Amino acid sequence: MGFETVIGLEIHAELATESKMFCGCSTDFGGEPNSRTCPVCLGHPGVLPVANREAVASTILLGLALRCAVTPRSVFHRKNYFYPDMPKNFQISQYDVPLTSGGTLSMDMEGYTREVGITRVHLEEDTGKSIHIGESGRIHGADFSLEDFNRAGIPLAEIVTEPDMRSPEEARVFMQLLRATLEYLGISDCKMEEGSLRCDANISVSVDGRPGTKVEIKNMNSFRSLFRALSFEEERQRTELGLGHEVVQETRHWDDAAGVTHPLRSKEEAFDYRYFPEPDLVPIEPDLEWVEELRGRLPELPRARRNRFEAEYGLPGEISAMLTGEKALADYFEEAVASGQDPVALAKWIAGDLVALLNEAVVPIQACPVHPRGLGELVALVAQRIISGKMAKDVLREAFETGKGPERIVREKGLAQIEDEGELEAVVDRVIEENPDAASDMREGKEQALKFLMGRVMKATRGKANPELATSLIRKKLSP
Amino acid sequence: MSADIPYKDALSIAALIREREISALEATEAFLARIEEVEPRVHAYINLAAERARDSAAGIDRMLQKGQALLQHRYAGVPIAIKDVLSTKGFTTTCGSRILENFVPVYDATAVERVSEAGTVMLGKANMDEFAMGSSTENSYFGPTSNPWDLERVPGGSSGGSAAAVAAGEAPWALGSDTGGSIRQPAALCGIVGMKPTYGLVSRYGLVAFASSLDQVGPMTLNVPDCAALLGVIAGHDPRDSTSIQQPPMDYLGSLSSEVRGMKAGVVRELSSEGIEPGVLDSFKRAVEVLEGLGVSCEEVSLPSFSYGLSAYYLIAPAEASSNLARFDGVRYGFRTDAEVDDIWEMYDRTRAEGFGPEVKRRIMLGTYALSAGYYDAYYAQAQKIRTLIVRDYGRAWESYDVLVSPTSPSVAFRLGEKTADPLSMYLSDICTIPVNLAGIPALSLPCGLSEGLPVGFQVMGPPLAEQKLLDIAYALEQALGFDALPPVASAGEVA
Numbered sequence: 011m012g013f014e015t016v017i018g019l020e021i022h023a024e025l026a027t028e029s030k031m032f033c034g035c036s037t038d039f040g041g042e043p044n045s046r047t048c049p050v051c052l053g054h055p056g057v058l059p060v061a062n063r064e065a066v067a068s069t070i071l072l073g074l075a076l077r078c079a080v081t082p083r084s085v086f087h088r089k090n091y092f093y094p095d096m097p098k099n100f101q102i103s104q105y106d107v108p109l110t111s112g113g114t115l116s117m118d119m120e121g122y123t124r125e126v127g128i129t130r131v132h133l134e135e136d137t138g139k140s141i142h143i144g145e146s147g148r149i150h151g152a153d154f155s156l157e158d159f160n161r162a163g164i165p166l167a168e169i170v171t172e173p174d175m176r177s178p179e180e181a182r183v184f185m186q187l188l189r190a191t192l193e194y195l196g197i198s199d200c201k202m203e204e205g206s207l208r209c210d211a212n213i214s215v216s217v218d219g220r221p222g223t224k225v226e227i228k229n230m231n232s233f234r235s236l237f238r239a240l241s242f243e244e245e246r247q248r249t250e251l252g253l254g255h256e257v258v259q260e261t262r263h264w265d266d267a268a269g270v271t272h273p274l275r276s277k278e279e280a281f282d283y284r285y286f287p288e289p290d291l292v293p294i295e296p297d298l299e300w301v302e303e304l305r306g307r308l309p310e311l312p313r314a315r316r317n318r319f320e321a322e323y324g325l326p327g328e329i330s331a332m333l334t335g336e337k338a339l340a341d342y343f344e345e346a347v348a349s350g351q352d353p354v355a356l357a358k359w360i361a362g363d364l365v366a367l368l369n370e371a372v373v374p375i376q377a378c379p380v381h382p383r384g385l386g387e388l389v390a391l392v393a394q395r396i397i398s399g400k401m402a403k404d405v406l407r408e409a410f411e412t413g414k415g416p417e418r419i420v421r422e423k424g425l426a427q428i429e430d431e432g433e434l435e436a437v438v439d440r441v442i443e444e445n446p447d448a449a450s451d452m453r454e455g456k457e458q459a460l461k462f463l464m465g466r467v468m469k470a471t472r473g474k475a476n477p478e479l480a481t482s483l484i485r486k487k488l489s490p
Numbered sequence: 491m492s493a494d495i496p497y498k499d500a501l502s503i504a505a506l507i508r509e510r511e512i513s514a515l516e517a518t519e520a521f522l523a524r525i526e527e528v529e530p531r532v533h534a535y536i537n538l539a540a541e542r543a544r545d546s547a548a549g550i551d552r553m554l555q556k557g558q559a560l561l562q563h564r565y566a567g568v569p570i571a572i573k574d575v576l577s578t579k580g581f582t583t584t585c586g587s588r589i590l591e592n593f594v595p596v597y598d599a600t601a602v603e604r605v606s607e608a609g610t611v612m613l614g615k616a617n618m619d620e621f622a623m624g625s626s627t628e629n630s631y632f633g634p635t636s637n638p639w640d641l642e643r644v645p646g647g648s649s650g651g652s653a654a655a656v657a658a659g660e661a662p663w664a665l666g667s668d669t670g671g672s673i674r675q676p677a678a679l680c681g682i683v684g685m686k687p688t689y690g691l692v693s694r695y696g697l698v699a700f701a702s703s704l705d706q707v708g709p710m711t712l713n714v715p716d717c718a719a720l721l722g723v724i725a726g727h728d729p730r731d732s733t734s735i736q737q738p739p740m741d742y743l744g745s746l747s748s749e750v751r752g753m754k755a756g757v758v759r760e761l762s763s764e765g766i767e768p769g770v771l772d773s774f775k776r777a778v779e780v781l782e783g784l785g786v787s788c789e790e791v792s793l794p795s796f797s798y799g800l801s802a803y804y805l806i807a808p809a810e811a812s813s814n815l816a817r818f819d820g821v822r823y824g825f826r827t828d829a830e831v832d833d834i835w836e837m838y839d840r841t842r843a844e845g846f847g848p849e850v851k852r853r854i855m856l857g858t859y860a861l862s863a864g865y866y867d868a869y870y871a872q873a874q875k876i877r878t879l880i881v882r883d884y885g886r887a888w889e890s891y892d893v894l895v896s897p898t899s900p901s902v903a904f905r906l907g908e909k910t911a912d913p914l915s916m917y918l919s920d921i922c923t924i925p926v927n928l929a930g931i932p933a934l935s936l937p938c939g940l941s942e943g944l945p946v947g948f949q950v951m952g953p954p955l956a957e958q959k960l961l962d963i964a965y966a967l968e969q970a971l972g973f974d975a976l977p978p979v980a981s982a983g984e985v986a
């Protein structure tokens with residue numbers, strides 16, 4: 011049987027506007043529960059929504075970045091269902107006339123490019139947050155629930171893709187690219203862990219070209235869990251199909267700890283949303299001038315920047331993709347390049363050791379203790395052979411931990427390499443004298459003896475010997 | 491002196507206070523005394539704000555004494571009744587429902603804010619059909635209101651409390667709300683003036699929504715000049731209401747003119763023939779003749795889509811209501827069931843089952859059904875098409891006529907309990923008023939006579955934002971008709 015996996019995503023990104031979608035409340039994360047609320051976002055009797063122009067602008071910007079068309083006249087709809095985190099028991103959303111639609115996002119996979127169709131990008135309001143107290147941890151079987159409406163009414167951009175992804179890896183890359191896009195546009199905080207970026211997926215497996223049954227997966231809270239959940243589900247559906255079973259159309263919940271998906275109770279999902287046009291809001295009719303002004307504000311987007319990094323700086327594709335995947339990382343790189351050092355070397359240091367240090371310390375690149383200029387110093391020190399590559403790793407770590415510049419560290423610790431041939435020759439001579447057995451092995455052409463002797467030289471110089479110079483001296487003196 | 495104050499119109503009271511003939515507190519006390527006298531028979535109010543009213547009247551007096559009254563305090567010290575569907579900060583707002591029995595809002599509706607800025611003094615919150623759903627005020631959780639013209643009869647609805655308060659001298663004027671006739675029909679049945687302004691002219695912020703695309707706040711007054719004055723206070727753009735019209739402020743009272751010669755009026759055939767009580771029709775036709783006498787040419791016009799108005803309305807209004815009323819769920823405020831429940835779904839069910847009355851439940855079910863998957867196109871979408879047709883019919887009419895006229899209500903006030911068992915016959919009470927809401931246009935009802943001793947209402951409809959024209963015609967007609975009958979309750983203090 012020829013299986014093909016088909017994946018579409020539905021993503022919600024909280025927009026980083028000053029105020030909420032339909033009222034003046036702050037959108038800041040982390041206030042005391044229910045401190046960022048007012049009668050409007052609490053759904054008090056008689057209140058009315060007023061649409062936030064900044065949120066509309068952000069959504070149009072995102073639509074344009076995803077090559078969508080802007081709808082001349084789009085409308086808000088009410089999506090009706092009861093849930094305690096929704097103050098009005100309806101969500102103001104968009105239905106058949108979204109703000110923007112019909113775009114694409116191209117992503118460079120290894121060896122091929124995937125064009126993912128963007129069905130629509132629309133605007134809606136977020137719900138509050140429930141904490142269910144009781145054994146189940148869910149609303150069913152809870153003893154009671156607590157509601158925090160700080161998040162209720164925060165603008166959400168909803169991005170719906172066509173079912174154009176063919177593997178969990180493509181879905182992950184898509185999400186990363188979309189997150190980068192949101193970040194480049196500066197319209198969302200994009201924190202999956204805090205819930206400001208959320209993703210649901212539809213996945214089916216077609217057999218010999220016959221479309222499979224769609225299963226919706228919810229509760230994937232990181233790129234990793236998105237990949238794991240889809241991989242699990244892909245495997246589960248293939249197994250079912252292989253056994254000749256039908257795949258049931260349903261919504262499944264990803265349990266990250268257990269690493270499995272399981273069906274959600276149907277009652278939580280069996281809603282008829284009874285969409286109808288929101289009578290309290292007027293249609294959004296963005297005038298052409300405004301749309302063009304927004305188009306003019308589009309920054310260089312991740313894929314363009316990646317291509318530029320490859321062309322302009324000669325970066326390898328993988329490193330370029332990694333750096334441009336996070337705007338701040340790419341910015342850091344370009345600041346470091348301004349130091350005049352080799353861009354490839356800089357990029358490798360960032361993508362390798364620096365990112366490892368950042369991850370280890372759980373520090374974002376924006377708060378990196380090593381200034382881009384400092385990284386330039388480090389690369390210069392290595393290029394000028396003042397320190398070895400191995401020493402540079404230690405210097406970087408120390409710079410990261412202390413905030414001191416690499417030059418200063420090298421100076422203070424006297425770490426500069428012994429470049430002086432006379433000085434080094436004396437050390438080599440002494441080492442040969444103290445290790446006659448190894449010396450004679452070396453003379454007999456036994457190459458492993460070189461490693462041993464180099465180790466002795468390094469020990470004697472506390473690692474400061476220029477390794478290439480030391481090697482050539484040993485070879486010269488002990489040639490067979 | 492103060493015993494004469496009730497039944498004085500609001501503008502006269504404003505003048506008396508301004509001229510220091512009486513104090514604001516005296517005006518308020520006079521109405522509170524009147525309320526004490528007739529309220530046991532009329533029951534126009536759900537909650538009285540006596541102390542609050544005395545405080546604010548005394549405050550206004552202090553201001554007047556110091557000469558600090560501002561230009562905006564145009565009607566300083568004039569008492570007012572507010573329909574209990576408008577949010578009043580710090581004062582219980584029930585919407586006539588058990589589910590909000592003890593609900594105290596944290597903010598004022600824009601209309602409330604504006605009448606308060608104008609210096610008026612709120613006497614209390616007027617009775618109404620629960621969530622403004624009804625035509626008789628019998629659907630109030632707090633019991634019905636009686637018609638001051640005949641205590642055995644309904645005052646109309648849903649703004650029946652506001653209408654009865656004005657008619658019984660329990661307030662010189664009042665605010666109501668009109669979704670399908672809820673200002674005009676009770677105004678007609680109680681013999682007062684009531685106006686539904688153009689949709690968007692008065693902010694809906696703080697008006698607890700029944701049907702958002704139809705609701706409008708409006709004045710209920712003793713006469714047309716008061717109506718013009720109160721409309722001038724509450725009309726105007728409000729950034730908190732997205733459907734609010736951007737319009738420069740109008741001085742309806744200052745511009746009021748009874749010079750209407752040369753205007754053209756269309757008499758809507760569909761609203762002034764079949765299904766209208768003969769007594770009402772007679773009174774209406776006499777008023778049309780008076781209008782002609784004033785130099786307004788009147789001719790019959792047919793607006794065929796109006797026959798579908800009622801059906802469209804009873805799909806659109808309940809559909810919106812089913813969604814608007816979803817927030818009353820016992821989670822955050824208002825009534826919550828005392829019953830032991832297993833889960834939140836049962837809590838919702840019990841709270842709403844116990845908190846809403848039968849008419850509200852009926853409309854929530856109707857609306858939920860009309861919006862359901864598979865029925866939307868057949869009902870809601872179809873109703874919207876009729877709405878478009880009605881707008882078009884009106885649009886064509888404005889090419890030939892300045893205004894359209896009809897009786898306001900097909901009958902005079904009916905008996906309490908007469909229609910409660912038959913919702914459809916109750917719905918028919920709004921047959922003449924509903925098309926106006928569907929089209930979003932302004933309309934006004936003024937008393938044009940009595941039939942069997944009960945008031946008959948005359949409805950004038952106009953194109954969007956033609957409030958001034960409606961007021962002018964009504965003013966001219968009011969003067970020509972000289973309707974000045976008072977309801978029996980006015981002098982029936984000793985009868986009860």
Ligand SMILES: [Zn+2]
Pocket residue numbers: 030033034035046047048049050051052163
């Ligand atoms: Zn708010």
